[in-house]
Amino acid sequence: xxxxxxxxxxxxxxxEACFAAARAARPAxxxxxxxxxxxxxxxxxxxxxxxxxxxGQSRGAAWRGLWRALGGWPAAxxxxxxxxxxxxxxxxxxxxxxxxxxxxxxxAVDAIETGGxxxxxxxxxxxx
Amino acid sequence: MRMSPDPDADxxxxxxxxxxxxxxxxxxxxxxxxxxxxxLGLAQRMLGDRxxxxxxxxxxxxxxxxxxxxxxxxxxxxxxxxxRVTANLCTDRLRRRRGVxxxxxxxxxxxxxxxxxxxxxADRVAALDRALAAxxxxxxxxxxxxxxxxxxxxxxAETLDTSVEAxxxxxxxxxxxxxxxxxxxxxxxxxxx
Numbered sequence: 499x500x501x502x503x504x505x506x507x508x509x510x511x512x513x514e515a516c517f518a519a520a521r522a523a524r525p526a527x528x529x530x531x532x533x534x535x536x537x538x539x540x541x542x543x544x545x546x547x548x549x550x551x552x553x554g555q556s557r558g559a560a561w562r563g564l565w566r567a568l569g570g571w572p573a574a575x576x577x578x579x580x581x582x583x584x585x586x587x588x589x590x591x592x593x594x595x596x597x598x599x600x601x602x603x604x605x606a607v608d609a610i611e612t613g614g615x616x617x618x619x620x621x622x623x624x625x626x
Numbered sequence: 627m628r629m630s631p632d633p634d635a636d637x638x639x640x641x642x643x644x645x646x647x648x649x650x651x652x653x654x655x656x657x658x659x660x661x662x663x664x665x666l667g668l669a670q671r672m673l674g675d676r677x678x679x680x681x682x683x684x685x686x687x688x689x690x691x692x693x694x695x696x697x698x699x700x701x702x703x704x705x706x707x708x709x710r711v712t713a714n715l716c717t718d719r720l721r722r723r724r725g726v727x728x729x730x731x732x733x734x735x736x737x738x739x740x741x742x743x744x745x746x747x748a749d750r751v752a753a754l755d756r757a758l759a760a761x762x763x764x765x766x767x768x769x770x771x772x773x774x775x776x777x778x779x780x781x782x783a784e785t786l787d788t789s790v791e792a793x794x795x796x797x798x799x800x801x802x803x804x805x806x807x808x809x810x811x812x813x814x815x816x817x818x819x
Binding site for chain 2: 510512513515516517519520521522523524525526527528531532534535536538539540542543546547
């Protein structure tokens, strides 16, 4: 697509000469622009960190609300006490029906009727 | 602002973005040094105004910082993504300008006269900028990306959200229009020998 060489450069050559000049004169960001871009970068990082911290606090607040709604420490203490008592009763209480029969005659009948279905802890331990 | 050599300078854009998203400020410096000049170059050629081009560059980079945590590794080329953002920002500004009188649109700045060669180069750049300003926006974008920013045709197609064939057509029409515009100034620009 070039013109007669005797008459000089063709359109493509002329264009390329202008493009080359434009490439060489490509604008460079000045100090103020670069500083502004980096300030934005730091601010965006800071905003994200703050948003993440706020989200974490929000989750913490939700858990604290639930804790208070369930009764807080007094409720937890009561629950723990009930748990310990349950374990003690489960482990240490002897066969209640046999001993009860000594002080409550009717209980002996109950023991006969229900003994097999509700064995005491000692029975379980000996039977394996 | 002059930046000192950075040990992170060889890292890929994806890695730098990940580091930035995890709080690494040095990664932001490398990304800025790598991409801000290209964004500024495209914006200045599209808008023909340095101050506006700087605003667009800052805005495009800000969008990058905000996007960084959600950036999907390997999904898009950062340069193409930035060019697309820049092109959209420039288009918005050009649309806003349409109601503005032509006289108020800034002419490309003349370079300060110095050595003949530098003056000639500056004249060529100014003539090219004038000719570019007369092109339709998409032709101008395609020509600037291809011939000044060094983008490939597939990259331009991705930036303009079109096909490679359409890019080739835009480039051919753009070059023809530029050649016609510059042909009248070839003697003045030292392009006739």
